[in-house]
Amino acid sequence: MSSTAxxxxxxxxxxxxxxxxYIWLTENTLHxxxxxxxxxxxxxxxxxxLGILVFTAGPVLxxxxxxxxxxxxxxxxxxxxxxxxxxxxADSRALTGFWNSFVFVTFxxxxxxxxxxxxxxxxxxRMPTWLRYTYRTSFLLPMLMSGAATAIVxxxxxxxxxxxxxxxxxxxxxxRVPWLTEPGWAMVSIIISYLWLSTGFTMILFIGGLTNISxxxxxxxxxxxxxxxxxxxxxxxxxVSPTLLFAxxxxxxxxxxxxxxxxxxxxxxxxxxxxxAVMVMYESAFKNMEIGxxxxxxxxxxxxxxxxxxxxxxxSKRWVFYQ
Amino acid sequence: xESTATQFVPPRRSVAVTVRDFLQYRFSRxxxxxxxxxxAVIFVAPFAWTVSTSLRQPMESFSVPPQWIVLNPDWSNxxxxxxxxxxxxxxxxxxxxxxxxxxxxxxxxxxxxxxFARLEFPGRNLLFWLVMATMMIPLQATIxxxxxxxxxxxxxxxxxxxxxxxxxxxxxxFLMRQYFLGVPxxxxxxxxxxxxxxxxxxxxxxxxxxxxxxxxxAMLVFNGMWNDFFRPLIFINDPYLFTIPLGLNxxxxxxxxxxxxxxxxxxxxxxxxVVIVYIFGQRxxxxxxxxxxxxx
Numbered sequence: 325m326s327s328t329a330x331x332x333x334x335x336x337x338x339x340x341x342x343x344x345x346y347i348w349l350t351e352n353t354l355h356x357x358x359x360x361x362x363x364x365x366x367x368x369x370x371x372x373x374l375g376i377l378v379f380t381a382g383p384v385l386x387x388x389x390x391x392x393x394x395x396x397x398x399x400x401x402x403x404x405x406x407x408x409x410x411x412x413x414a415d416s417r418a419l420t421g422f423w424n425s426f427v428f429v430t431f432x433x434x435x436x437x438x439x440x441x442x443x444x445x446x447x448x449x450r451m452p453t454w455l456r457y458t459y460r461t462s463f464l465l466p467m468l469m470s471g472a473a474t475a476i477v478x479x480x481x482x483x484x485x486x487x488x489x490x491x492x493x494x495x496x497x498x499x500r501v502p503w504l505t506e507p508g509w510a511m512v513s514i515i516i517s518y519l520w521l522s523t524g525f526t527m528i529l530f531i532g533g534l535t536n537i538s539x540x541x542x543x544x545x546x547x548x549x550x551x552x553x554x555x556x557x558x559x560x561x562x563x564v565s566p567t568l569l570f571a572x573x574x575x576x577x578x579x580x581x582x583x584x585x586x587x588x589x590x591x592x593x594x595x596x597x598x599x600x601a602v603m604v605m606y607e608s609a610f611k612n613m614e615i616g617x618x619x620x621x622x623x624x625x626x627x628x629x630x631x632x633x634x635x636x637x638x639x640s641k642r643w644v645f646y647q
Numbered sequence: 648x649e650s651t652a653t654q655f656v657p658p659r660r661s662v663a664v665t666v667r668d669f670l671q672y673r674f675s676r677x678x679x680x681x682x683x684x685x686x687a688v689i690f691v692a693p694f695a696w697t698v699s700t701s702l703r704q705p706m707e708s709f710s711v712p713p714q715w716i717v718l719n720p721d722w723s724n725x726x727x728x729x730x731x732x733x734x735x736x737x738x739x740x741x742x743x744x745x746x747x748x749x750x751x752x753x754x755x756x757x758x759x760x761x762x763f764a765r766l767e768f769p770g771r772n773l774l775f776w777l778v779m780a781t782m783m784i785p786l787q788a789t790i791x792x793x794x795x796x797x798x799x800x801x802x803x804x805x806x807x808x809x810x811x812x813x814x815x816x817x818x819x820x821f822l823m824r825q826y827f828l829g830v831p832x833x834x835x836x837x838x839x840x841x842x843x844x845x846x847x848x849x850x851x852x853x854x855x856x857x858x859x860x861x862x863x864x865a866m867l868v869f870n871g872m873w874n875d876f877f878r879p880l881i882f883i884n885d886p887y888l889f890t891i892p893l894g895l896n897x898x899x900x901x902x903x904x905x906x907x908x909x910x911x912x913x914x915x916x917x918x919x920x921v922v923i924v925y926i927f928g929q930r931x932x933x934x935x936x937x938x939x940x941x942x943x
Contacts (some may be wrong), residue, residue, distance in 0.1 A: 325926065358688045358767070360844075361766045361844050362767065362768035362769070364762070364766055364845050364846070365764075365766035365829065366768060368762035368849075369758070369774065371754075371755045372756070372758070372815045372820055373759075373774065373815075375814055375815025376778060376781050376815045380784055380789055380795070380815070380817075381777075383788075383789035383790075383791075383792035383793050383796075384784055384788055386788060386795075390795075443683075443686065445678060446682075446683050449679065458687070460689040461929075463686070463690055463692045464925075464929070464933075465690060465694060466693075468918065468922060468923075469874070469918065469919040470873070470874030470875075470876060470895075470924055471876055471894045472872075472874075472895055473892065473914045473917060474894060474909060476896075476899050477696070477697050478693060480695060480907055481696060483709075483738055486710065487711075488692075488696055488709055488712075491712055492712040495770065508936035520689075520693070525936060528933050528936045530928075532936075539724065543873065555870075570914060577783070581785050581786060582894070583877050584877065587876075588896055590900070602787050605787060606880075609791050610881055611796075615791060615795070619791050619792075622787055622790070622791060623788065624767065625787060625788065629785055639844050639892075
């Protein structure tokens with residue numbers, strides 16, 4: 325459709341139509357309809373594509389560029405090349421942050437997936453409807469609480485002297501646990517709080533996955549003599565493995581981003597024991613105003629997430645079973 | 648139990664074996680239900696503790712044993728929240744941000760989802776996969792440049808900073824596309840024959856058919872925005888523009904040596920809207936999460 329200037333007044337001429345945008349768009353033919361659909365398609369996509377370019381895709385590239393500069397917002401940025409990266413690999417605080425994130429994600433996601441699957445399977449067993457409903461609701465409730473509120477509430481409950489948790493453990497004869505005041509225990513507390521907050525989500529994923537398994541397969545396995553754990557290991561688990569993969573991937577992406585729990589519960593302490601990579605990034609970029617260095621940590625975190633996700637999908641060919 | 652391949656021999660069971668099997672079955676079932684009940688208690692206890700402690704007398708707010716049923720509730724803790732921090736303003740801010748983002752995402756996501764599902768144009772698949780790929784990008788990888796952009800636009804420390812970057816949504820687009828794909832094409836053909844144009848087909852025919860999807864997205868987004876902490880922490884530093892999670896964090900700091908009942912009163916109030924939304928729409932919430940998982 326070349327838009328040569330329309331000399332002819334006869335827009336409906338059958339020999340050589342000149343371009344008239346109004347007619348081009350409103351023509352009541354199949355061609356006209358297809359054109360309108362395509363145009364409408366781009367129009368409908370415009371806000372989303374534009375928004376994603378400006379606020380997601382563009383910033384990723386921009387982050388990478390910023391990581392090559394030294395910049396404190398007030399003076400013009402200064403090109404430093406890879407200095408921020410070499411600095412990061414020598415910065416024990418940043419390395420500790422990455423290590424803490426790694427430890428946190430390993431345990432938090434592993435337990436989250438296991439517990440989510442367990443709870444989903446329990447809810448699948450035969451029980452009165454009202455009981456199933458009550459259980460399901462109680463497992464889902466924590467999802468409603470913000471990370472900030474969770475950190476506050478569980479932080480109080482895990483208080484060494486006055487916390488409800490240590491009080492009830494005391495009744496069982498267990499001495500006071502320094503939940504938030506000793507490095508190892510502080511990490512345990514953050515992981516427990518994260519599990520409390522997020523297991524309901526994983527559980528729903530698994531309920532979805534489990535309902536897709538036909539009861540015929542399970543009954544057939546029963547008849548063939550596979551019960552209990554054998555049936556779970558050889559039948560249920562392979563059939564639910566696509567959901568397992570999804571839960572693991574989203575779990576790692578979410579877990580590596582955890583911020584509000586350690587930020588409010590422990591402020592990264594005691595020492596640096598619960599300071600995650602995201603917290604180090606936040607402090608560098610927005611507290612110390614080292615935009616370039618903060619971007620460096622953000623970029624490395626992003627690359628780690630990409631690598632882990634790619635690795636999970638790569639390995640999944642070995643163990644994920646699609647029906 | 649032995650059975651031959653040729654013929655089925657019903658196992659002979661003595662009364663004792665039957666009773667044993669019955670007990671075993673019963674026992675394992677009860678054991679399972681008991682373990683589940685323990686889990687349920689663990690999951691619910693912090694809520695109960697929060698509400699009951701928010702009503703305790705300030706003097707004894709942090710004393711053990713915890714009092715699960717408060718006989719002489721002290722409602723002054725709730726009043727105190729509003730005196731310590733501009734909580735009313737913060738509730739309003741949270742509502743403004745959450746509702747604006749919900750409405751905005753419903754618009755952008757239903758338009759884009761419809762385009763990907765029902766309109767044909769060159770480059771559609773490529774654009775779709777590009778949008779899906781951005782779902783992998785963590786918020787933290789983009790927050791610093793977004794902060795720079797927002798500051799340059801002069802929007803830092805305004806509620807716009809929380810609303811505008813949250814409007815485009817890859818997840819919402821995916822969700823809406825899935826639902827639009829589920830609507831049979833016959834509807835469109837019928838509408839064309841009746842003389843409807845493409846805009847009318849979208850607005851009058853397809854959109855009303857995917858109201859459940861809109862509800863799903865609205866719930867997930869409202870919940871996420873209401874509870875967001877990271878972005879408000881970075882974009883906002885005026886307490887009068889805080890959203891509730893930031894306000895609660897402040898309140899906790901103020902009350903470090905005071906009564907935790909006041910803080911927990913704030914937490915309790917912050918839960919009311921999300922609990923109401925959950926009661927009316929838990930079906931949609933669950934459905935939305937499952938929809939996200941289906942693509943795995």
